[in-house]
Structure formats: C-alpha cells, structure tokens
Amino acid sequence: MLIELQSLNKTYKTEAGSFSALRGVDLTIGAGEFVAVVGKSGSGKSTLLNLVGGIDRPTSGSVSVGGTAIQGMSENDLAIWRGGNVGLVFQFFQLLPTLTVLENVMLPMDFRGTLPPADRRPRALSLLDRVGVVEQANKLPQALSGGQQQRVAIARALANDPPVILADEPTGNLDSATAKDVLGLFRGLASAGTTVIIATHERDIASVIDRTVHLVDGVVVR
Template structure:
C-alpha cells in the first residue's frame, strides 16, 4: 500500500470501539431528502438501542426506510436530525476522513451482491480491509485471512478468484472479509437475496454463531422465515419503527 496513504490513516484520530457499551444507539434520528418533487422524509424520529451480542433482523416493505436506517448506522449517509452512536463513537459528528477509517475498523458490511474484487483471490479479498486500515502486522495478514476463511468454511477456496466460486462460497468470503478487522458490529443488507434456500439457511446459521460469540448482527431481509431466526425483529414502516420485539413475542408497537 502507498506510504502516503498509510501516513494519512495514521493521522486520523479516532477512539477505539467500546465493546462494553451498546453496539448501536440512535436518538431522534430523522432523514430528509430533497428531490425535484420536494422534500421526502425517509426517517422520522428513530430511537433505537441494540445491545452488544444481539442478532437483530430489520424487516419492512420496500421504501419503508430500512436501507436508510442501515445507512445511518454504517455512516454511509448522515442524519438530518438526531444522533447516531456506534460502539461509543458519535458517528453523526465524524468528518468524511474519519468516517471512512472508522467504518473499516468498527463495522463489517455484507452486501447482497457480494462485492468481491474480481481480480483478487478469496484470500486477497479478505486481506483488503486489513491493508486499508493497517490494523494488523502485514506479515500476519495472510494467516489471519486464512483463519477467517476457515471460520466460514471456505479455506479450501482461498486461492480461487470469485468467478470460480459458487454464490454461497462468495457470500462466505464476503462475510470473512467483513470480519477482517474484528469489528464489533456486522451489518448485512439482504445477504441471502441471491442464494438458494439451503445456502441462505447456512448463512443465517453462521450469523447466529457469530452473535453467540459476541458479535452484534444487524440484518436487513425480506424473508420472514429467515428473520424469525434472529433474536429480535425490528419492523420499519413509513420511516418509523413500527415494532420491536423478541422473536416469537407479540409486538406492542
């Protein structure tokens, strides 16, 4: 990696993630987009706390505000009003330079379409966040990446390019990559949308295992059966949290 880039990373002053605090804490979060047709209120006064080690499924109709909510938590977008805290860091107050480094260290993101770099092997894709954030010794990164691939069950695919992997294998590599810097929070946006039922179920099993090991998981899904395997279901409707209840419990609203 370019030495100037590493120097810039080192110059970004950020607190270490606090694993003893709530993984996610939102207070009065609102988001308004200005469009050609006028203002659109995507989120309306969201209050939300997710404790460390929870596995939370976020559900709701298309356009309900699910993705906007996730974008607030991951720092991809900023709230118009309110505050967003993740592992003790006020995400809403970070600069653009800080937020890129903060996300690399604190949040692992898993996408529906995997987003693996096609010219890198599975092992190299997992090493990429380590290179970006420079949080592990360069000599240790290949071994750490291989251990993560072992964790998700695809260590035997380490030297293959994404094009030579099945969809399920690519998603497992993507999950390993999201864990590269040992983030306290893992956010998955429709992670099973391109997988068959059996593979999707295996991915959810893996998320449950990670949560049992202390990771906090936030998963956006349209699949009610998969959502029911989380420890809590958060229903978003018209930019508000319409329901938040432990799986199997009746929601009071």
C-alpha cells in the first residue's frame, strides 16, 4: 500500500471549544489509484488531505506514505519530504503572482534541487505541454483563465515527479467543461501510475475515478 492511515483523529481547539474534524479514520490507498474523497462541507475532506500531505498533523493515529511515517516529522523535514513525494493542487490555484507560468512550475525543482538548473526549464516546458498550456509559459498567472491556471497548478504539482497528487476541490472554481478537462488530466496521471486523491463535491466523477471515500462528520462511512 502506498498510503496507510490508522486510527487517525484530528481535533481543533477553538475559543468556542473542541471540534473533531476526523475521528478514527482507517484508510489504505494503493499506488496508481484515483480516489475521490466526498462529503459535505465540514465533513473533514480537506483535513484528511492535509494530513496525508503533511500540511497538518494528526491529534492521534498515524499517516504513512510510501512507507514513511510522517506524523512525527519536523516542519522542515515535512517540507523537504513534500517536495519530493507529494504534489498539491488547490481550489484557488495558489500560483505565485509575480512569477511567470514557467517559473511557477520551475519553483518546486528550484527548492528541491534534484535536477540540474539547465534541465529545469525543459522539464517545466514539457509539463506545461502535457497539461496543454505551454503557449502561456511566459505569461503571469493573472493573464490566464481559471482553467488554465489550474492546469499550471497541476504541472507545478508534477514538477518533481511525486508519486502522490493531492487535489483539494480542484474543480470547485471551474466551469463544468473545464472541470471535465482537469479531471481528465488527473485520470491520465493515475493511469500513468501516480496516486491521485481529490476532495470534491463533483457528482459526475464516477466515470473517471477508481474509488470513492465518503466522509460524514469526520468518519469514513464507506
């Protein structure tokens, strides 16, 4: 198994009191699976993805990705680990506004430093070509449509060739046609061996995904 969650709990403490976002989640996901995490707002979808991606830490339980238990890692180690193992895609794209599309894609390679500097640009261009926005490479994100920006975000997530892609509501801000294209991209990635987990409200995704995980009030119901 590539991803293994055991007895995962996450409780947030707020001024209004404690709030359990995830309760006793046990989940395993295999390599190359395309999994959709669905549920209502506040059901714990984003929290689940955050814990798998090492963005947040569980209150209890364990998270293992590719055999690495990440719940005990430091912030810095998590950043390094993420850089090589996880690609993240967000609802609002989160591209850096002062970098061009090409530079946004090159940035994870720059941080990780695995590729020689001379190879980063060709790889970024190839990834942009793969997601269909290579002609926008030298534009700033602001000049692109929402769908194009999300494609760039996917290319950026693939920059260091991670085994896992986590996408939190990747189509939530896109029209249906564009959303379909983006889901198609994810399907292609999963088919090529990358594990893809998306948190989504989309109803018509059964045709592209391998498995659905339903969350209700922080508990996996099926």
